[in-house]
Amino acid sequence: MSFKIAIIGAGSVGFTKKLFTDLLCVPEFRDIEVALTDISQHNLEMIKAILDRVVEANGLPTKVTATTDRRKALEGARYIISCVRVGGLEAYADDIRIPLKYGIDQCVGDTICAGGILYGQRNIPVILDFCKDIREVAAPGAKFLNYANPMAMNTWAAIEYGKVDTVGLCHGVQHGAEQIAEVLGAKSVSELDYICSGINHQTWFIDLRLNGRKIGKEELVTAFEAHPVFSQQEKLRIDVLKRFGVYSTESNGHLSEYLPWYRKRPEEIARWIDMSDWIHGETGGYLRHSTETRNWFETEYPQFLESASQPIDPAKRSNEHASHILEALETNRVYRGHFNVKNNGVITNLPSDAIIESPGFVERFGINMVSGVTLPEACAATCISSINVQRMSVHAAISGDIDLLKLAVLHDPLVGAVATPEEVWQMVDEMVVAQASWLPQYAHAVPAAKERLSKSKVQTRDWAGAARRNVRSIEELRAEKAALKKAV
Incomplete structure (x- = not known):
């Protein structure tokens, strides 16, 4: 071909x-x-x-x-x-830094939230x-x-x-399945069958079967709480599993950003996160990780180039969807995955215009979604809160309507749990001004935003967040990698 x-x-x-x-x-x-x-x-x-x-x-x-x-x-x-x-990373730093001035502590900040x-x-x-x-x-x-x-x-x-x-396309579903397979003692994730549905980063394992045997809430809770690592790293996800009855695909830190309950007070954040790795709830964790990764790659590039000389091993093909989708479309070898598409009734209790993430099959004629999925009511309610924010955010981005943008941020679950309307209005003005070079649709609104900021009396704070870590140097990263290699 x-x-x-x-x-x-x-x-x-x-x-x-x-x-x-x-x-x-x-x-x-x-x-x-x-x-x-x-x-x-x-x-x-x-x-x-x-x-x-x-x-x-x-x-x-x-x-x-x-x-x-x-x-x-x-x-x-x-x-x-x-x-x-x-x-x-320049704009991304503002996505984390400016909301912190208004008490909004994000781990990743790339899906919703400010x-x-x-x-x-x-x-x-x-x-x-x-x-x-x-x-x-x-x-x-x-x-x-x-x-x-x-x-x-x-x-x-x-x-x-x-x-x-x-x-x-996202890999959250695959990573969640790998965790579940591990806590249930499966030899391979291939022993696990599941239906996972919802919206991106808020997808839910609504049906789980291990070697054909249905896995219920209590068995899954017990398995996670008994796991020596996940019981500490995924405390928030386990709490949501207990209350909602189903496990979420998203990591502990990421999931905490989409809900209004776990990151709204600084003293509560430490209770639910784990600092063993950035993804479990660290303030600005993904920004730190991304910065370190960029610096490491720039410094260690010769090693990356040398490793490219190794033979390709099909057995090590990743579970990223892209190659599998193209293979199915081009060869007609059917592939089952979880895809982000317009709902159009696929999930019965989410809005038709929403972008959902749900199971589908790919073959030569395209991606065919499995329709008629109904989410548990609590999962649907949580997804709908995010969908409403997403819809307003898309419309604001298309129209350049800064007032609609402020309303979208105001309706975000975590922002609404932390900030007042006055704080939200000022925060959005500040973010639009700081990122004006990447926001051409708001160019007309920047002068007025600057004027409002010059007269504002809303108080902000100089706050690094509840659980911030400094970016590690190349020397620190090299020493840590050497220690891990020695331990193995």
Whole structure:
């Protein structure tokens, strides 16, 4: 087979390499072209060198190109994969820093909450530019695979306003299943069958079977509480499991941001999080992790390049959906996964216009969702709260209506549990002003926002958060990796 795949935001080097090697695990894909595009020429040069080394080491005819000209990369592409982070770590730092001044403590801040909503405002105009290019220069009927967060907002905008065949992809379901398999003592996750449904980062394991035997709430609670690691790292998720009756896909720290109950008071945060790793609830944990990862890659690049010389092992193909979807579409080998698409009645008790994450099957004729799923009422209620925020956020990003943006932030569950309306109004003004260079749709609103900020009497605080850690140096990271290697 010979067709073209374009990867936008290919400068996300580690993830791009994973997607690329996954694709080359499909024997029929040896002759494809992979076109890389990014706004950073430096990152493009690094990732192209790595992928060229993979191709050379494995004796493949695969073609790899790289360009900062996005339209050139998209020309004739049958599939387009987006891994972009608009604003990079500079804007992301403001997504965490500014809300902290108003008492809003986020672990990740990339889905909803104050940071996720502003992230969506930066991303959506760019997503629509991608869609315009796809319609104009990509292959007819090209499929857009979005990996970028905020997943639901980006996918909503691409489908509703970009008018492109789009599916959103995430690995939260797979990671949750791996945890459940481990606590239940399964030898492999393949022993576990499940139906997982909801919205991205709030997806719920509503039916679980281990080797055909149905697993109920009490057995799952007992298994998690008995696990020596997860019982400490996932305290919040276990509490939600006890109260809701089903397990959530999302990590302890991430899940805490979507609910109004666990992060609203500083003294409560420490009770529910675990500091053994960033993902379990640390303040700004993902920002620290991303910063350290970038610094490590820049410093240790020669090692990354050298490791690209290893043979591709199909047995180590990852569980990221992209390569499996393309394989199913191109070869008709059926693939079952969990996909982010417009609801249209698939989940009976969520709004029709929402972007859901739910099971589907892929074959040559496309992605076919399993319809008629009904969530437990508490899960549906929690999802609907987020969906309402997502809908307003998408509409605000499209229209550039700063008042609607403020209403979206006000209705966010965690923001509403912490901040007053006056604080929300000022916080949004401050975030829009700070991120103006990435928010063209709000250019008309920036002067008035600056004027309001100059006269505001709303008090803020200089607060690092309830559980903040400093970014580690390369030397600290190197010492930690050496200690772990020695322990093994």
